[in-house]
Amino acid sequence: MLDFHIPALGCVLASFILAYLAWIRPKKDIVALSTPIYSFIFFIVPTDFSTGVLLQVLYAVSLTLLLVRLKYRFGRPGNAALLGKELGGSLKTYVEETRDALSGTSHEVAHNAALVFVRFAEGNYEDAAQSAKTALFGEKAGDQVSPLMRAFGIIREHSTLLDTSQPRPLTYLTFSEKDSPLLAKPRLPVHDPETEFYAALDNALLLVFSAAWNASEPDRPHLLACQAFAQKLFT
Amino acid sequence: MKIGNVDVKVSIVAIAVFVIFSIFLFFASVFSPDVRSQLIWLIPGLFMLLVIPIALNYMSRSQYADIAPVYEAQAKTLRIKLINESMVGKPVRVEGVVERVHFQILNRPQYIVADRSGAISVKMFTSPDEDVKVNDIVEVIGQVIRRYIVTGDPVINCVSIRKIKNS
Numbered sequence: 047m048l049d050f051h052i053p054a055l056g057c058v059l060a061s062f063i064l065a066y067l068a069w070i071r072p073k074k075d076i077v078a079l080s081t082p083i084y085s086f087i088f089f090i091v092p093t094d095f096s097t098g099v100l101l102q103v104l105y106a107v108s109l110t111l112l113l114v115r116l117k118y119r120f121g122r123p124g125n126a127a128l129l130g131k132e133l134g135g136s137l138k139t140y141v142e143e144t145r146d147a148l149s150g151t152s153h154e155v156a157h158n159a160a161l162v163f164v165r166f167a168e169g170n171y172e173d174a175a176q177s178a179k180t181a182l183f184g185e186k187a188g189d190q191v192s193p194l195m196r197a198f199g200i201i202r203e204h205s206t207l208l209d210t211s212q213p214r215p216l217t218y219l220t221f222s223e224k225d226s227p228l229l230a231k232p233r234l235p236v237h238d239p240e241t242e243f244y245a246a247l248d249n250a251l252l253l254v255f256s257a258a259w260n261a262s263e264p265d266r267p268h269l270l271a272c273q274a275f276a277q278k279l280f281t
Numbered sequence: 282m283k284i285g286n287v288d289v290k291v292s293i294v295a296i297a298v299f300v301i302f303s304i305f306l307f308f309a310s311v312f313s314p315d316v317r318s319q320l321i322w323l324i325p326g327l328f329m330l331l332v333i334p335i336a337l338n339y340m341s342r343s344q345y346a347d348i349a350p351v352y353e354a355q356a357k358t359l360r361i362k363l364i365n366e367s368m369v370g371k372p373v374r375v376e377g378v379v380e381r382v383h384f385q386i387l388n389r390p391q392y393i394v395a396d397r398s399g400a401i402s403v404k405m406f407t408s409p410d411e412d413v414k415v416n417d418i419v420e421v422i423g424q425v426i427r428r429y430i431v432t433g434d435p436v437i438n439c440v441s442i443r444k445i446k447n448s
Binding site: 072073074076164167168169171208209211240244271272274275278279281 | 357358359360362363365366367368371373374397398399425428429432433434
């Protein structure tokens with residue numbers, strides 16, 4: 047009797063482990079997440095049918111197949127558990143690398159940078175453009191902050207275009223050659239206006255994220271909430 | 282089938298269920314006098330298997346037809362990459378190529394639509410106006426939602442999907 051129940055208990059525990067592994071992945075697998083419910087129905091709820099060895103073996107095989115599926119179709123157990131608590135991956139490296147260069151950023155500009163990033167991530171492009179404008183006109187652009195000011199200008203331009211669903215204009219703002227060390231994505235050797243236009247936006251957003259993170263600590267929880275979007279900008 | 286201005290589409294699954302139960306009822310009534318005596322409510326019941334999906338499809342499609350212009354007016358045209366969790370609830374418009382189509386026979390199609398910046402899952406909870414296939418270039422209008430309502434990656438709850446260019 048004891049031998050008979052231990053594998054059944056194993057199936058239940060394995061289901062919970064599989065569900066946990068599915069939960070910590072950024073891309074959720076609803077099938078793996080629901081396995082504890084099935085284990086409860088099969089092995090815990092009393093039924094007229096015996097939960098024999100065959101059922102346990104078939105259930106264990108099913109869990110194994112789901113685990114393989116989870117691994118290959120739903121990616122690695124990324125930072126899902128960490129998202130919302132701390133920075134990770136390329137974003138963390140980039141923020142640390144640009145910390146010194148952005149150290150001269152005032153708290154006010156950094157707060158505006160946080161506002162711009164969060165509003166943009168939320169799709170509130172009108173507000174993002176307005177906050178970028180406030181940042182642009184509220185700070186004197188010195189040598190240290192000029193790439194950041196250019197970033198605000200780029201985001202403002204893109205936000206205005208997005209807000210009115212306008213396509214890429216023929217002429218647009220980009221970073222200068224000397225800004226390259228501060229940019230997350232290197233400038234392309236080949237001139238492709240489409241790629242250049244959108245890469246400038248990605249670089250601008252990441253730069254304002256870094257400025258906000260490094261110089262405005264109270265805004266960090268808001269930035270962490272948008273971390274998944276910031277991570278996406280590296281791709 | 283057109284009811285008013287709404288083009289109602291019945292899923293192949295609903296038709297299959299109706300046909301299977303019709304055959305089953307036919308043979309049961311031939312061989313069983315008990316079943317024959319119950320035909321007065323079994324036949325209307327059988328037709329309800331077809332009428333209910335048609336009514337549901339009519340209601341959902343007429344609702345979608347009503348809200349589509351509202352979304353069309355409010356949605357902002359975005360690259361897929363810009364769609365993220367913080368945008369849940371926002372109406373959006375994306376253009377891209379259809380990479381995969383699932384569950385079309387259930388009248389609940391799900392598409393994977395991609396542009397140069399990325400790919401996104403597009404879920405539709407009724408049948409689309411047009412028969413969208415893989416490699417079609419489409420314009421999608423809908424609302425950003427989470428895949429499993431409260432969790433999961435952002436997907437588009439599609440209100441309208443239109444072919445811009447055929448495959």
